[in-house]
Amino acid sequence: MGSVSTRNEPLRLVDPPRRPQDPGEPFPWSATIDSTYSTRDAIDALALAPFLRGDQPFARQAHLDRARPDAALRPAGSRIVRAVADDDSSALLAAGDGWSLRAVRWGGGSATVEVTASTDELAIAVLAEATEGAAQPRDADATVEMGFWHMDVRRPARRRRQITAPVWPEIRGNYAADVAAGLDRLMGLAVTEVRGRLVLLHGEPGTGKTTALRALARAWAPWCQVDCVVDPEELFSNPGYLMEVAAGADGDDEDSRWRLLVLEDCDELIRGEAKEAAGQKLSRLLNLTDGMLGQGRKVLIAITTNEDLSRLHPAVVRPGRCLAQLEVGRLSATEARDWLARQNHTGAGSFTDGATLAELVAHRDGDIHIQSTTDHTPDVGMYL
Template identity: 50%
Template sequence: MGGMPVPRPQDAVPIRLTLDDDDTPTSVIDALFISRFASGEQPYAQTANIDPAKRDAPLLPPGATVLRRSSGGNGRTAVLAEGEGWTLLAARWQQTLDVTVTATSDELAREVLELAVRDAADRPEPTPENVTMGFWYFSPGRGPRRTTRQITAASWQDVRGNYTAPVGSAFDELMKTTPDDITGRLLLLHGPPGTGKTSALRTLARSWRDWCQVDCVLDPERLFNDVGYLMDIAIGRDDEEEDYDNGADGSEGADGGGDGAPGGKRWRLLLLEDCDELIRGEAKHATGQALSRLLNLTDGLLGQGRNVLVGVTTNEDLERLHPAVVRPGRCLARIEVGPLTRAESVAWLGTDEGVGREGSTLAELYALRRGGTPASVPGQSTAHSAGLYL
C-alpha cells in the first residue's frame, strides 16, 4: 500500500535561529555547533565533563580548525572547531570543562573526544590536609551538576579542643567509624550557630576519605522537591560506581551499592546544611513530600542497595525537630554541638578576658583571638546542653 513518505528527523524539526539582545557570542556558537547534529549530517555525539580541568588544556585534537572562539566576562569561554567528518564544542566555566563532539560515526566521535580531553583533567598531588569534596547544584537549562574542589581540613587531633568534652567524646567515635560500624544512615548535627558544626564535617570528610566520598548539596530545598534531581544524586548509574581501590581522590558518581568492605563500592555522604525548615516538627505540613523523601533515602526503598549516608546540620533545638527524624535506629549519630564551658573557653583562649559567664561558642572565641568583640544579645544566656548519642 502506498502512503505519505515519512519525513526524515532533520526535515520534521526545522532549524531556525533567532537572536535578541539577551544573546551572546557563546549562544551563537552553541547554535552553530548543534546544527550539523540536528540536520543529520553528523548524527553521532559524545560528551565528556571534566572537573577540575587544567587551565592550559589544549582541548583540540591535531588538525583541528577553529571556527569560532568566545571569551566572556562571566568567565565562560567557548571554542568551536572542526575536522574531517566531525565538529567539536569545548566550553569552560571556571574549573569545569564540557567537551562535545558530533561526527559521521560513533567511533569517530569517541576517537576525537579522547584526543581532545587527553591529559585535560587537573589532578593535584594529594596532601594529608586536602580532601576532594563534591558540590551539587541545579543549573537552569543544564539540570543537576556536580563540581569538585580541594578543601583544606584539619585532623581531628588538631581540632578536638574546639569542642566541649562530651561532644569531643562523641566525635571520637564518629571519626573512627568504618563501613562495618554503620547502622543508621542519618548523621544529625544540631546546635546554635558558630559552634563548629561545618568545621567538624570537613574534618569528618578527611577522616573518612579512604572509604567515603563527601558531597555537599547547595540547594537541598530543591533536591527533595524535584524527583529527577533526587534520583540523579541518590541513585546515579551503576556504570559510574568506583571501588575503594581507586583511592580517595574524588569520584564522579561514586554512589555505592557494594558490601561496604575494602574493595567494595565507596560510600557517599550527602551534606545538607542549615535544613531547619526540612526537619523541624511542622515540616511534614510545610514541605509536603520533601521530608518523606529524605526519610525514604535514609532507610526506605529509595536508599536500598545504595551506600548513601545523609548528613544534616540545623540550628534548631532537638525538641523542635520532627520525631521521625530523631527516632532511634535512623541516626548513625545525633550530636548537639554547643558552646565550650567557661573553663574550656578560658583554656582555649589563654585568658578570661571577653569570655562569658556560661562560656563561649567557637566563633566567639576566634573573634576574641583576633581582637574583635563577639556580637551578643544583652541578657540572653548562651548556655546550651550537649545531649548526644552515637
C-alpha cells in the same frame, strides 16, 4: 508537521517519520531559542547538532578537576566556531576535520571537554590532544572533591569542585570534649559499619558544624563521595530533581562508593511544627533515608540545623534512622581558655560562660565591626 516542545525546551522534534525509524538514521530536530536562553545554551545546542544528525555519531568526554588557566583545551590548529565568557565561566566550540569539541571552564577551576567525531578512534585522539598537560597539579592531601547540586533553569545540574578539607586530628581541639569523642567515632567509621542513613549535626551558629563536615568528606574519601545540595527546599519540592539526585551524577547506582548528601540549615524542613507543605518534603527526605526511594542506593544524608533537638520532628530522630546525632555546642570556659592558649593568645576572661568557635576565632584575630547605629527612642504614638 508534528512537534513536541515547550517554551523552555532547547530541542524539539520536527517532521517525525511516518514509519518506525531505523536507529541509524539521522535524528530529525531543530533548536528553539527564546529569551530564557543564553549564548552558552547556543553553544550547547550547536555542539549537539553533528551528533544528532549522525555526521559525528561517537562522543567522548573528560572532566578536569583543576585545569591550567593557560590550557587551550582544544587541539592546536583547530578552528574556534563560537566562544563565550563571563565572570564565572567560559565555553568554546571548536571544529576540525570530522570532529567537533565543546570545552567549558567553571569559576572553581574545573573544566569539561566533550568531543564528537565520525569515528570513536578519532574522538579518543582529539580528546587526548585537547587535554594533554591541561590538568593543574594539586596538593591531593589538602583538598577533596565535592559535588554541588542545584536546579538549573531546565534540569538538575551538578558541578564538581575541589574544596579545602582539614584533617580531623588538626581541628579536633575546636570542639568540646564530648562532641570531639562523638566525631572521633564518626570520622573513623568504616563502610561495613554503616547502619542508619542520617547524620544530624545540630547546635547554635558558629560552632563548627560545616568545618566538621568538610573534615568528614576527607576522612570518608576512600569509600564515600560527598555532594552538597545548595537548594534543599527545591530538592524535596521537585520529585524529578529528587530522583536525579538519588540516582547519582551519572545514574550510576552500581558504583561501589557510597554518597553523602549534605543539606545545610534545614530548620524549616525538619522542625517539629512543620506545616503541611513542609511535612510532604519531610516525608520525601525520610523516604530517601530508609523508604522505597532509598532501597538499593548507597545514599547517606547529613543535615545541619541550628534548632535544639527538642524542636526537631520526632520522625527524624527516631531510633535506627540516625547513623550519628551530635549536638555541636559551645566550648566550656576552661576549653575556651585552653584553645586560646594553644593559639598563643590570652584573655579568655570574657568567656566565663564558654564560647563558640566563631567567637574564639574573632577574639583571636580581632573582631572588626563596620556598622552604623543610632539610638532612637521612639515617641509615644509612633507606628511600631
